[in-house]
Amino acid sequence: MVLDLTRRLFSSGLAASAAIATFGRAQAQNSDAVVVCSYGGGFQDAQRKALFEPFTKATGIKVVEATGPSLAKVRAMNMSGNVEWDVAMFVPADFLILVESNLLEKIDYNAINKDILAQVDKRVVQPFGVGALFYSNVIAFNTKRYPTGKHPRTWAEVWNVQKFPGPRILPAGTFVVRPTEFALMADGVPPQQLYPLDLERSYRNLSKIKPHVVKWQTTGAMAPQALVDGEADIGMASHSRIVQLKSEGAAVDFEWNQGLVTADYWAIPKGAKNVRNALKFIEFASRPEPQAELSKLNPVGPVNSSASSLLTPEQAQRLASHPxxxxxxVWLEAAWWAQKTDGKTNIEHNIEMWNAWLRG
Structure with missing residues (x-):
């Protein structure tokens, strides 16, 4: 499953950032505006062309852009009583924790076109959010060092520094995608038996690769850049970034096998000033046409099934969601990361383990 969103989780919850901080607050009071927060960079450039500008043209509602969606920022805005965003994109584990923390508005599905909603993958239609896109984190490599076809095809081979020598780049334990699942697959855990994750086992195996990791990535751009620059030969990266770099002539490629696929969510922070406009934006962003256009500009998979018919076979084949x-x-189970034991989520337990492991 994409997300094992249990009833327990839901019942418990029943383009410059400095300029946006000031301008966004003023615009948020305007019923003709909506403040949308996403991840910036080339990805948000693609969203602007595929989603934001067409939404404004279709509705007359101005999109005020913000960047940097995070748990900490939503909590801070909620505590201050000044919620600057109307709608934001969240990685799945953050989304679930926000649900459990009662920091999101419940989606009023009566305000969303039922025909559009019927086309959206049911796995990502949730009480407090709607899936925005599918994507995958994969084995990526520099093709000058390892030509396509002679590259690592499993995480066990990524860990095999005798067969595939060279520096690695892997995600930090504090990143939105953690190295845990990859370390466990590298240690022989079958992909369909990953969850519940054995964190201690993952850190034992991370210790084996640690001397060969030149950098622990904390942003989505770090691994692709390191591979392009030759700083690392092998790593984990978002497949969409590698696809784009490859299309521009960079010496990089990736492997679908044992990729970790998931979905990001559109959600409305509790206390948002323009909930009605946020719902209109979510409805528009869920339509097949803008979904397909985003997939053309940035190879992320559409959650609207009708969007696929608007893509060429070549465009569809490069998406993580293609059959x-x-x-x-393997699907990332974000619900496991959001689960609590001893009053802390598994994300928080993992961060503690990560910090201790780095010092060790």
């Missing part, structure tokens, strides 16, 4: 690619991958 041929899905069968080689």
């Amino acid at each position: 041929d690619n899905l069968e080689k991958q």
Whole structure:
């Protein structure tokens, strides 16, 4: 499953950032505006062309852009009583924790076109959010060092520094995608038996690769850049970033096998000033046409099933959600990361383990 969103989780919850901080607050009072927060960079550039500008043209509602969606920022805004964003994109584990923390508005599905909603993958239609896109984190490599076809095809081979020598780049334990699942697959855990994750086992195996990791990535751009620059030969990266770099002539490629596929969510922070406009934006962003356009500009998978018919076979084949690619991958279970034991989420337990492991 994409997300094992249990009833327990839901019942418990029943383009410059400095300029946005000031301008966004003023615009948020305007019923003709909506403040949308996403991840910035080239990805948000693609969203602007595929979603934001067409939404304004279709509705007359101005999109005021913000960047940097995070748990900490939503909590801070909620505590201050000044919620600057109307709608934001969240990685799945953060989304679930926000649900559990009662920091999101419940989606009023009566305000969303039922025909559009019926086309959206049911796995990502949730009480407090709607899926925005599918994507995958994969084995990526520099093709000058390892030509396509002679590259690591499993995480066990990424860990095999005798067969595939060279510096690695892997995600930090504090990143939105953690190295845990990859370390466990590298240690022989079958992809379909990953959850519940054995964190201690993952850190034992991370210790084996640690001397060969030149950098622990904390942003989505770090691994692709390190591979392009030759700083690392092998790493984990978002497949969409590698696809784009490859299309521009960079010496990089990736492997679908044992990729970790998931979805990000559109959600409305509790206390948002323009909930009605936020719902209109979510409805528009869920339509097949803008979904397909975003997939053309940035190879992320549409959650609207009708969007696929608007893509060429070549465009569809490069998406994580294509059936041929899905069968080689495993779904990230964000609900496990959001679960609590001893008053802390598994994300928080993992961060403590990560910090201790780095010092060790």
